[in-house]
Amino acid sequence: MDMSKLVGSLQIERGLTATFLASNGTDMVFYQRIKNQRVISDAALEGMSIWPPIEYFYYSNTSSGYTVPIRPLYTKADMAANLAWFRRRVDTIAYEMQTIDSPDFYTPFINMLMDWGDSTAIFPPGSKLWTQMLAFSAILRVTEAIGLQRALGSSWFINCHLPPELF
Numbered sequence: 001m002d003m004s005k006l007v008g009s010l011q012i013e014r015g016l017t018a019t020f021l022a023s024n025g026t027d028m029v030f031y032q033r034i035k036n037q038r039v040i041s042d043a044a045l046e047g048m049s050i051w052p053p054i055e056y057f058y059y060s061n062t063s064s065g066y067t068v069p070i071r072p073l074y075t076k077a078d079m080a081a082n083l084a085w086f087r088r089r090v091d092t093i094a095y096e097m098q099t100i101d102s103p104d105f106y107t108p109f110i111n112m113l114m115d116w117g118d119s120t121a122i123f124p125p126g127s128k129l130w131t132q133m134l135a136f137s138a139i140l141r142v143t144e145a146i147g148l149q150r151a152l153g154s155s156w157f158i159n160c161h162l163p164p165e166l167f
Contacts, residue, residue: 003052003117004140006044007110011147013037014106017090018099018151025094038087042080051076052116079109103151107144114140 016037020030051074073079086105089097118137123130 002044002048002050003113004136006041006048007113007140008143009037009041009044010106010110011144013041014102014110015147015151017106018102020090021094021097021102022099025090025097034090038083041083045076045079045083048076052113052120073109082109099152103148107148110144114144 013034016030016034020027020034023030025031073082089101114137117140121130121133123133
């Protein structure tokens, strides 16, 4: 599925970005890995043959003191613009950002994509494909939960602690 490729790619990008932010933007090995992953994410986004009808995406992070107003995601170009905005922040002011900024940005969009995938499946009467779709959805959501733990775990290993605002 096109959607699962994009979700998986954004999950990896989120984790790499979280690790880079945890290093205060100093780990250039992770930065290079992020740049490589961005190319993969962009290709996955471009490969989406159908774009979900996601009307709004809201990004707000009070821990860093900035809020981005609601931005529509009517097209793939809208999503690409949102990704470009966040990536520019990571590229230029990573030292001012916090690890949690990465999950705060990527996670709502990833969840909206997974929800869209779950809600659009239509099966003919008597079809048994729903069990495979249910299993696929469950696996995708498990990878999401594990990915979030990995992103936050990288913060702990780099900083030897988790910021108190995560609790």
